[in-house]
Amino acid sequence: RYGIGMACSFFEGYLTHVLPSDGARFVGFAENIAIYEANQGVVFPVKKLFIIITKSMYCPPDLKQFNKPNRTDLARLEACESLSDVEKDVAGVKNRTYRNSAYKIHRPGSDPVYLAAECATPLHTLHLVLQKRALFEELKNIDVEEVVNDFCTMLRSIISKSHDCHDKCELVYFDNTNPDLNLADVLLDKIRELE
Amino acid sequence: RYGIGMACSFFEGYLTHVLPSDGARFVGFAENIAIYEANQGVVFPVKKLFIIITKSMYCPPDLKQFNKPNRTDLARLEACESLSDVEKDVAGVKNRTYRNSAYKIHRPGSDPVYLAAECATPLHTLHLVLQKRALFEELKNIDVEEVVNDFCTMLRSIISKSHDCHDKCELVYFDNTNPDLNLADVLLDKIRELE
Ligand SMILES: Nc1nc(=O)c2ncn([C@@H]3O[C@@H]4COP(=O)(O)O[C@H]5[C@@H](O)[C@H](n6cnc7c(N)ncnc76)O[C@@H]5COP(=O)(O)O[C@@H]3[C@@H]4O)c2[nH]1
Numbered sequence: 001r002y003g004i005g006m007a008c009s010f011f012e013g014y015l016t017h018v019l020p021s022d023g024a025r026f027v028g029f030a031e032n033i034a035i036y037e038a039n040q041g042v043v044f045p046v047k048k049l050f051i052i053i054t055k056s057m058y059c060p061p062d063l064k065q066f067n068k069p070n071r072t073d074l075a076r077l078e079a080c081e082s083l084s085d086v087e088k089d090v091a092g093v094k095n096r097t098y099r100n101s102a103y104k105i106h107r108p109g110s111d112p113v114y115l116a117a118e119c120a121t122p123l124h125t126l127h128l129v130l131q132k133r134a135l136f137e138e139l140k141n142i143d144v145e146e147v148v149n150d151f152c153t154m155l156r157s158i159i160s161k162s163h164d165c166h167d168k169c170e171l172v173y174f175d176n177t178n179p180d181l182n183l184a185d186v187l188l189d190k191i192r193e194l195e
Numbered sequence: 196r197y198g199i200g201m202a203c204s205f206f207e208g209y210l211t212h213v214l215p216s217d218g219a220r221f222v223g224f225a226e227n228i229a230i231y232e233a234n235q236g237v238v239f240p241v242k243k244l245f246i247i248i249t250k251s252m253y254c255p256p257d258l259k260q261f262n263k264p265n266r267t268d269l270a271r272l273e274a275c276e277s278l279s280d281v282e283k284d285v286a287g288v289k290n291r292t293y294r295n296s297a298y299k300i301h302r303p304g305s306d307p308v309y310l311a312a313e314c315a316t317p318l319h320t321l322h323l324v325l326q327k328r329a330l331f332e333e334l335k336n337i338d339v340e341e342v343v344n345d346f347c348t349m350l351r352s353i354i355s356k357s358h359d360c361h362d363k364c365e366l367v368y369f370d371n372t373n374p375d376l377n378l379a380d381v382l383l384d385k386i387r388e389l390e
Binding site for chain 1: 197199201202204206207208241247254255256257258274277280283284285286287288289290292294295296303305312313314315317319320321323324327329330331333349353355378390
């Protein structure tokens, strides 16, 4: 089942590289945030990676594209400089680079809030695959809702069992098909819950 | 089926980023090689990305690990400086980096041969997943031979139908469980066939 396989490869091919310390060159995600805070003079109230899972699997290149246009009364996301890269040799690729993004959430009448966030890329890739019917005929009978549910359930299960990763990331489900929801506010609520 | 999904996401989530020109910042793979040749003063007889698929799905960090130790009579691989990075915003990750490796094949008594090569990363990731039974119980009944066959067949089919990618990469199946085979020689044979 597609969602299950995607969750396994997302965890093993990515989260294991960027979240835990590798005992050598990479200090681990929370420390990477601490280094960024010191260099940039900012504070991240929650030092975890927020992984956003959208209902339709659509993920824009930049999270700011989820902001509501012309609504200065609402919180909005803005990308900042990225966290430090993780570089390692992987499957014949020398110095493959893994890079996480930092965003700030501007709040009307209040200080900005910083966080590390991104969408769950495998869902974005599947979203693109499903748009190219001719190339990927074999996958045309996929049920999007089932894939997203399987992906979330499997990923939560793997993360909770992983000693190295369970306390280093947060899955955030976002119904991007609901025009009344603002991602920046969904993230602020999640941060308040975790602070 | 796992291999089919992996081939689709490998193509859509990776090959489409590194092989064709994006009409803007990235000139395309063959041009990326041409730029490298000019800067480094070397020649790549075949200007395609060689994607190595191993029988056991095991992929070492560096292809030199497939060389035969203490055999100076055999061709061997050595990593060189990488090709130029492709950077783009993807699914909320700002400036995600895609990097391909260049290798030279040293031949006893002959000039070295340059090529761009790497293993098929999804197979490597699945290989790691299958080693962690406790975390990934749901996948324990996978048949490795079926997954590798499905992956190769599907990937060949997608690439052949893709106008942008079909002439920019070569799949190389390598039986890494056969001690008589030397990857450097398998690649040299492939290059001679394609020159
Ligand atoms: N050789 C190679 N170099 C790359 O830069 C690269 N990027 C992706 N891939 C492979 O293509 C396929 C599609 O990628 P996608 O991004 O949808 O899923 C990726 C993605 O969701 C996540 N991931 C991996 N690397 C990164 C990264 N640098 N930033 C964010 N997410 C990442 O973890 C999944 C599995 O990664 P891999 O198991 O390494 O193999 C992938 C995958 O098989 C790559 N393969």
